[in-house]
Amino acid sequence: MEAIAKHDFSATADDELSFKKGSCLKVLSTDEDKNWFKAEHSGREGYIPNNYIDVKPHPWFYGKISRVKAEEMLMQGNNCDGAFLVRNSESAPGEFSISVKFQNGVQHFKVLRDGAGKYFLWIVKFNSINELIAYHRTASVSRTQSIFLKDMHMGNSDDPATALYCEALFEFKAEGHDELGFMKKDKIRVISRVDDNWWKGEKDGKEGVFPAAYVKLLDSTVNGL
Numbered sequence: 001m002e003a004i005a006k007h008d009f010s011a012t013a014d015d016e017l018s019f020k021k022g023s024c025l026k027v028l029s030t031d032e033d034k035n036w037f038k039a040e041h042s043g044r045e046g047y048i049p050n051n052y053i054d055v056k057p058h059p060w061f062y063g064k065i066s067r068v069k070a071e072e073m074l075m076q077g078n079n080c081d082g083a084f085l086v087r088n089s090e091s092a093p094g095e096f097s098i099s100v101k102f103q104n105g106v107q108h109f110k111v112l113r114d115g116a117g118k119y120f121l122w123i124v125k126f127n128s129i130n131e132l133i134a135y136h137r138t139a140s141v142s143r144t145q146s147i148f149l150k151d152m153h154m155g156n157s158d159d160p161a162t163a164l165y166c167e168a169l170f171e172f173k174a175e176g177h178d179e180l181g182f183m184k185k186d187k188i189r190v191i192s193r194v195d196d197n198w199w200k201g202e203k204d205g206k207e208g209v210f211p212a213a214y215v216k217l218l219d220s221t222v223n224g225l
Helices: 067-075 129-135
Strands: 002-005 024-029 036-041 044-049 053-055 061-063 083-088 096-102 105-110 164-168 187-193 198-203 206-211 215-218
Touching (some): 024 053, 061 215, 067 083, 067 096, 067 105, 187 215
Antiparallel strands (some): 002 053, 036 044, 083 096, 096 105, 164 187, 164 215, 187 198, 198 206
16 A cells, blocks of 8 residues: 655654655555554655555555455455455465456465565566556456456445445544544445545444545454444
8 A cells, every 4th residue: 555644754763664744655564553554665664653644545455354255255246357456465464465356266466575665466566556556457467367457346235244344544524414424443334435535334324425545444254243
């Protein structure tokens, strides 16, 4: 994921990462601490305060969900070949995998990183996963088959077995009658994706839209939903 720094930050510990306002950071992990993200900038890795950054919209990023859950989500509904999501790697913490529907199954591709911090699947390398995803919408992710990445459909929100839920990473205050406000850590049922920046959801019987960058999707098997 990519994020833009809202303020300057000076590291006060060896495992922290300094940056300037306006810097583009690569967020590597959001699960280790509720207030700090692990990130990379200019080839260096470290922890950054999450309230110092704005995470760029990433509707295809589903975070810490299992390989099995990813397969269930991609195989349900009307997803076509190439429907995909990006998730945290189960076998390699801090790294990412791309799960892609193709024909009657789901293929998984590990996102690789070189010594300079660039991301790649095969040969062509990118400064961020966002750039990698954009490239593979028109270039196959497979070397043996033609598989081009396409946005997947959300789960069936009316079916408890397939409904998707997300957790708020930040507080969001609704400003319009059609928006859904929530507090950090609130759980929200996802109804649909309005566009790349906004989703529609439901919480406590109220429906409305909210910024996708303010939440992370949850694995329902982990959260007992």
